[in-house]
Amino acid sequence: MLNDTLKFDAHNCDGCPIRHRAVCARCETDELEVLEQIKYYRSYEAGQTVIWSGDQMDFVGSVVSGISTLTQTMEDGRTQMVGLLLPSDFVGRPGRDRAAYDVVAVTDMVMCCFRRKPFEAMMAKTPHIAERLLEMTLDELDAAREWMLVLGRKTAREKIASLLAIIARRDATLKMASIQGRLVFDLPLTREAMADYLGLTLETVSRQISALKRDGVIELEGKRHVTIPDMGRLLEEAGDDSDGGMLA
Amino acid sequence: MLNDTLKFDAHNCDGCPIRHRAVCARCETDELEVLEQIKYYRSYEAGQTVIWSGDQMDFVGSVVSGISTLTQTMEDGRTQMVGLLLPSDFVGRPGRDRAAYDVVAVTDMVMCCFRRKPFEAMMAKTPHIAERLLEMTLDELDAAREWMLVLGRKTAREKIASLLAIIARRDATLKMASIQGRLVFDLPLTREAMADYLGLTLETVSRQISALKRDGVIELEGKRHVTIPDMGRLLEEAGDDSDGGMLA
DNA sequence: CGTTCGCTTGAGAACTCTCAATAGGGGTGG
DNA sequence: CCACCCCTATTGAGAGTTCTCAAGCGAACG
Numbered sequence: 120m121l122n123d124t125l126k127f128d129a130h131n132c133d134g135c136p137i138r139h140r141a142v143c144a145r146c147e148t149d150e151l152e153v154l155e156q157i158k159y160y161r162s163y164e165a166g167q168t169v170i171w172s173g174d175q176m177d178f179v180g181s182v183v184s185g186i187s188t189l190t191q192t193m194e195d196g197r198t199q200m201v202g203l204l205l206p207s208d209f210v211g212r213p214g215r216d217r218a219a220y221d222v223v224a225v226t227d228m229v230m231c232c233f234r235r236k237p238f239e240a241m242m243a244k245t246p247h248i249a250e251r252l253l254e255m256t257l258d259e260l261d262a263a264r265e266w267m268l269v270l271g272r273k274t275a276r277e278k279i280a281s282l283l284a285i286i287a288r289r290d291a292t293l294k295m296a297s298i299q300g301r302l303v304f305d306l307p308l309t310r311e312a313m314a315d316y317l318g319l320t321l322e323t324v325s326r327q328i329s330a331l332k333r334d335g336v337i338e339l340e341g342k343r344h345v346t347i348p349d350m351g352r353l354l355e356e357a358g359d360d361s362d363g364g365m366l367a
Numbered sequence: 368m369l370n371d372t373l374k375f376d377a378h379n380c381d382g383c384p385i386r387h388r389a390v391c392a393r394c395e396t397d398e399l400e401v402l403e404q405i406k407y408y409r410s411y412e413a414g415q416t417v418i419w420s421g422d423q424m425d426f427v428g429s430v431v432s433g434i435s436t437l438t439q440t441m442e443d444g445r446t447q448m449v450g451l452l453l454p455s456d457f458v459g460r461p462g463r464d465r466a467a468y469d470v471v472a473v474t475d476m477v478m479c480c481f482r483r484k485p486f487e488a489m490m491a492k493t494p495h496i497a498e499r500l501l502e503m504t505l506d507e508l509d510a511a512r513e514w515m516l517v518l519g520r521k522t523a524r525e526k527i528a529s530l531l532a533i534i535a536r537r538d539a540t541l542k543m544a545s546i547q548g549r550l551v552f553d554l555p556l557t558r559e560a561m562a563d564y565l566g567l568t569l570e571t572v573s574r575q576i577s578a579l580k581r582d583g584v585i586e587l588e589g590k591r592h593v594t595i596p597d598m599g600r601l602l603e604e605a606g607d608d609s610d611g612g613m614l615a
Numbered sequence: 616c617g618t619t620c621g622c623t624t625g626a627g628a629a630c631t632c633t634c635a636a637t638a639g640g641g642g643t644g645g
Numbered sequence: 646c647c648a649c650c651c652c653t654a655t656t657g658a659g660a661g662t663t664c665t666c667a668a669g670c671g672a673a674c675g
Contacts, residue, residue: 191516193606199519201512212505219509246494253501257460260504261467263511264449268439270518271447271566275631310654318519320632325655341640342654358441523663558622568664573623589672590622619674629664638655645648 131155135231140207141181142255145247153245157237161230163187169210169222169230176218178232179211185228186307189220190315200316202259205289209255213239225307270318273358278317279327280357283337287347302347331356379403383479388455389429390503393495401493405485409478411435417458417470417478424466426480427459433476434555437468438563448564450507453537457503461487473555518566521606526565527575528605531585535595550595579604 132138132151143154160183163169169187170176182204189202201220204210210222210230233241242248269281290304291297306313310328314321331337336356338346347353354360380386380399391402408431411417417435418424430452437450449468452458458470458478481489490496517529538552539545554561558576562569579585584604586594595601602608 189512191512193516193520194608195606197520199516201515214502220512246497249494249497249501253497253504254462256501256504256508260508260511263508263515264437264439264468267449267511267514267518268441268447270515272441272445309652321654322633322656323631325653326631329655358443360442557620569622570624570665571663573621574663577623617675619672621670621672623668623670625666625668627665630662632661633659634657636655636657638653640653641651643648643650645646 135183137181137183137207137231141231142209142248142252143181145251146245147247150245150247153241154233157233157241159232161232163224163228163230165224165226165228167224169224169228170218170220172218172221174218176211176216177235179209179213179235179238180230180232182206182208182210183229183231185224185226187222187224187226187228188312188315189222191220198315199318200312201263203316209252211235213242213252225309225312275317275319275323275327276330276356277358278319279313279324279331280336280353281359282313282317283331283345283347284350284353284357284359287345287350287353299350302350304345306343306345383431385429385431385455385479389479390457390496390500391429393499394493395495398493398495401489402481405481405489407480409480411472411476411478413472413474413476415472417472417476418466418468420466420469422466424459424464425483427457427461427483427486428478428480430454430456430458431477431479433472433474435470435472435474435476436560436563437470439468446563447566448560449511451564457500459483461490461500473557473560523565523567523571523575524578524604525606526567527561527572527579528584528601529607530561530565531579531593531595532598532601532605532607535593535598535601547598550598552593554591554593 132143132155135141138144143151146154161180163185172191184206187204188200189204190198190200192198204222212219213235216235242252269278273281286306287302287304288298291302296302308316310321310324313319314324317324319327328337328339332339335348336352338348340346380391380403383389386392391399394402409428411433420439432454435452436448437452438446438448440446452470460467461483464483490500517526521529534554535550535552536546539550544550556564558569558572561567562572565572567575576585576587580587583596584600586596588594
């Protein structure tokens with residue numbers, strides 16, 4: 120576990136894999152030096168809960184590597200995923216001391232953390248941080264609204280296709296590959312996590328994945344290794360414009 | 368229509384009804400003076416479209432009075448409301464020149480607008496504006512995520528109860544009334560708009576409203592005038608904790 | 616007075632869920 | 646090395662919820 124933490128120098132932001140996309144993206148060298156003084160790393164294992172909703176949050180931070188989920192749960196146990204945290208995504212909310220959602224690591228994960236109070240103080244003095252955080256929050260708001268359309272108006276098949284399209288797109292972006300034609304990736308989520316994201320049951324998720332496979336929209340090796348022979352086709356199945364997609 | 372515009376002095380922010388809650392809430396007197404120079408008012412009639420998704424957006428602004436909806440539409444016509452804009456809510460996104468959603472006034476509405484470029488320039492120089500916008504955006508993100516739970520996991524009856532609870536709560540806050548016990552308000556939305564918000568059909572909305580009425584959870588005079596005899600009961604029907612509710 | 620619009624209600628169809636049985640893979644222990 | 650178990654996933658059958666299509670009502674408006 121600690122190996123992950125040591126893959127990059129724990130005190131030098133220069134080599135950080137999320138340096139150009141995280142909340143610190145716009146910071147100058149001198150600002151980074153201040154951040155380096157208050158930051159620390161934490162590692163989580165796959166399946167481990169990072170924060171429980173309602174818990175005291177004495178830190179905020181960025182996902183450096185790995186993936187985690189943001190979920191809400193009703194009293195009777197129904198749960199809805201409200202966000203997927205990928206490398207560079209921000210965890211926590213300045214000015215709020217209690218977590219609003221459960222955060223659970225779905226893969227091994229490393230976070231770059233800041234104690235909340237010093238971070239808030241620094242934000243007040245460093246417009247670059249607040250600017251970037253505003254931009255990131257606006258992007259998340261767009262993503263959440265995009266997801267509201269998926270949850271409210273799409274069929275089970277379209278929901279699955281939408282989720283696969285999002286994951287495929289993100290994966291291609293990460294690999295700097297084209298997001299057209301043939302794409303190959305590993306699903307980071309279990310069927311149950313997908314169901315929680317899509318507002319479905321895991322059985323419906325399984326059935327629709329089988330259906331998409333039967334219809335040649337996707338190919339599967341094992342349960343998790345997915346091939347998209349034709350991204351345009353997948354986007355049609357998702358009910359999106361095959362040209363653009365997620366954001367106009 | 369223009370009467371609305373004249374209800375408050377179009378050049379003086381002091382008497383503005385959203386002065387303390389809008390994007391300008393934190394501004395000092397001197398900052399307000401600058402804003403006053405670049406602002407202008409626009410009025411819209413009920414039913415009028417403020418912006419079409421994909422259109423050029425040369426302004427941003429705040430809702431001063433009235434209500435409008437933020438919706439997304441799929442190619443085949445399915446539509447999902449992704450936000451409800453109430454007085455003090457912000458419209459538009461700094462740094463983006465095309466609208467991502469349709470904005471439609473559901474009541475007569477007045478907006479306080481700023482041309483986008485001057486506003487962006489001012490934001491860069493005025494941390495108070497960016498700070499407040501960040502706070503508002505984080506609140507909207509929470510609301511969007513709360514709504515994801517409603518869309519993804521609640522039954523039709525719970526969805527209706529949730530919407531009524533939100534509207535009742537907002538209305539009570541506006542009137543500075545207690546949000547416990549008996550509440551009375553007018554529904555600002557048609558059944559169809561409610562359906563678009565909830566990811567249901569208008570028939571299902573109508574049926575569930577009738578059911579809640581039959582069960583004594585709500586009382587109706589006409590189609591729009593609603594009485595909530597017991598807010599706690601309504602929150603139970605919404606599947607929320609009857610004590611807290613929306614945000615922890 | 617007729618038309619339109621928003622709303623209600625009914626009946627049957629379609630979709631997704633629930634409950635249940637089965638299968639496959641990975642790890643553990645005999 | 647194999648048997649066993651646990652966890653994840655698949656598949657089936659029937660039930661339940663919501664949708665679709667359709668008819669009808671009442672108020673507002675021309």
